[in-house]
Amino acid sequence: MYDYLIVGAGVFGAVSARLLTDAGKKCLVIDKRDHIAGNCFTELSEGINVHRYGAHIFHTNDENIWNFIKKYSDFNNYINSPVANYKGKLYSLPFNMWTFYQLWGVRTPEEAKQKIESQRFTGVPTNLEEQALSMVGSDIYNTLIKGYTQKQWMTDPKNLPKFIISRLPVRYTFDNNYFNDRFQGIPVGGYTSIFKKLLKGIDVKLEADFFSDRDYFESLSRKIVYTGSIDQFFNYKFGHLNYRTLKFESQLLEMENYQGNAVCNYTDESTPFTRILEHKHFEFGTQKHTIVTHEYPEIWSKEKIPYYPINDGINNSIYQQYRKLSLEAKNCIFGGRLADYKYYDMHQVIGSALSRISKEIDLF
Numbered sequence: 001m002y003d004y005l006i007v008g009a010g011v012f013g014a015v016s017a018r019l020l021t022d023a024g025k026k027c028l029v030i031d032k033r034d035h036i037a038g039n040c041f042t043e044l045s046e047g048i049n050v051h052r053y054g055a056h057i058f059h060t061n062d063e064n065i066w067n068f069i070k071k072y073s074d075f076n077n078y079i080n081s082p083v084a085n086y087k088g089k090l091y092s093l094p095f096n097m098w099t100f101y102q103l104w105g106v107r108t109p110e111e112a113k114q115k116i117e118s119q120r121f122t123g124v125p126t127n128l129e130e131q132a133l134s135m136v137g138s139d140i141y142n143t144l145i146k147g148y149t150q151k152q153w154m155t156d157p158k159n160l161p162k163f164i165i166s167r168l169p170v171r172y173t174f175d176n177n178y179f180n181d182r183f184q185g186i187p188v189g190g191y192t193s194i195f196k197k198l199l200k201g202i203d204v205k206l207e208a209d210f211f212s213d214r215d216y217f218e219s220l221s222r223k224i225v226y227t228g229s230i231d232q233f234f235n236y237k238f239g240h241l242n243y244r245t246l247k248f249e250s251q252l253l254e255m256e257n258y259q260g261n262a263v264c265n266y267t268d269e270s271t272p273f274t275r276i277l278e279h280k281h282f283e284f285g286t287q288k289h290t291i292v293t294h295e296y297p298e299i300w301s302k303e304k305i306p307y308y309p310i311n312d313g314i315n316n317s318i319y320q321q322y323r324k325l326s327l328e329a330k331n332c333i334f335g336g337r338l339a340d341y342k343y344y345d346m347h348q349v350i351g352s353a354l355s356r357i358s359k360e361i362d363l364f
């Protein structure tokens with residue numbers, strides 16, 4: 001008999017398993033995929049660590065979280081500085097003085113501010129387009145936001161609620177570092193090795209879907225840590241939650257350097273993909289070949305991976321009903337992006353696992 005069955009070998013599951021095991025509990029981790037690490041999974045292909053589920057850059061402002069993850073890997077000094085390609089012309093991201101120079105030829109923050117101010121939407125925004133226009137004006141919106149958003153959400157940004165863009169960081173400095181956090185990098189040797197270390201000495205069963213034999217899996221342990229979809233756990237009794245999904249297509253290219261950067265966003269509407277990743281640049285690779293991945297947004301259906309929750313009014317109200325039930329479930333801890341129905345970066349999931357599992361350990 002195990003003390004804990006942990007459903008999901010992603011960030012929440014693996015960190016929980018480690019903490020509970022270190023506190024003396026016996027854990028079994030199951031995952032329906034054929035690998036550990038959830039969406040952070042990287043696989044070594046032709047000497048390059050490929051981020052199978054999209055670009056993953058670790059960043060945090062929290063020293064405790066940084067110290068925790070550093071116990072399981074060294075990190076390189078990669079700084080995320082994506083480039084945008086709009087109809088063949090390149091722009092720096094996030095929006096900063098380089099972007100403004102590339103757009104308008106302006107050289108000073110004052111000139112850039114005036115440009116944005118003169119183009120801003122000044123009414124009360126009622127949709128995503130107006131919201132973005134009110135924050136950054138029409139040139140930035142039309143060049144760098146509109147087409148990308150349209151592709152991501154597969155609808156005109158006018159049809160999208162304004163809450164999707166609550167913040168659009170604009171920097172009046174020459175600074176292409178996408179994140180503001182103190183700590184940032186890519187684990188040396190890829191993400192999967194972190195999960196191998198987190199799960200060292202713990203029983204792990206892959207290609208094991210909790211719902212394929214729920215009674216059996218529930219009989220294996222006294223308590224459960226559940227990191228799968230919350231609506232499925234409760235048998236969809238309040239309805240289905242909706243998500244956005246992505247399709248990734250990778251190719252090996254017999255050339256040293258395809259795009260000179262790890263991440264390039266395609267912001268025009270006519271290019272069908274949203275990003276091209278060139279994985280070797282995450283780790284400053286010097287191989288003679290390269291691997292690139294095209295990322296395409298797709299409509300989600302149940303057999304596809306749910307990547308991004310759609311936190312609109314309808315889905316949130318369905319989620320709140322499930323959340324209420326989850327708080328009443330005595331022998332189950334829910335956590336991670338699917339059980340909390342929330343987009344989280346990796347450091348946030350680590351933070352939430354550290355805090356929830358520490359409370360659990362205090363109860364022993």
Ligand code: FAD
Nearest residue numbers: 008010011012032038039054056057210228336337345346
């Ligand atoms: P997951 O990684 O999804 O793990 C959940 C696991 O549970 C999965 O392995 C799944 O197979 C398993 N599971 C689900 N249901 C069952 C079941 N019924 N039975 C058995 N197993 C089950 N974060 C960053 O910090 N930086 C980034 O740059 C970044 N980029 C991202 C890019 C993309 C395209 C995406 C989608 C996410 C990105 N993230 C990034 C977020 C990051 O992936 C998540 O924070 C992290 O993976 C969440 O961990 P988790 O444990 O909550 O979920």
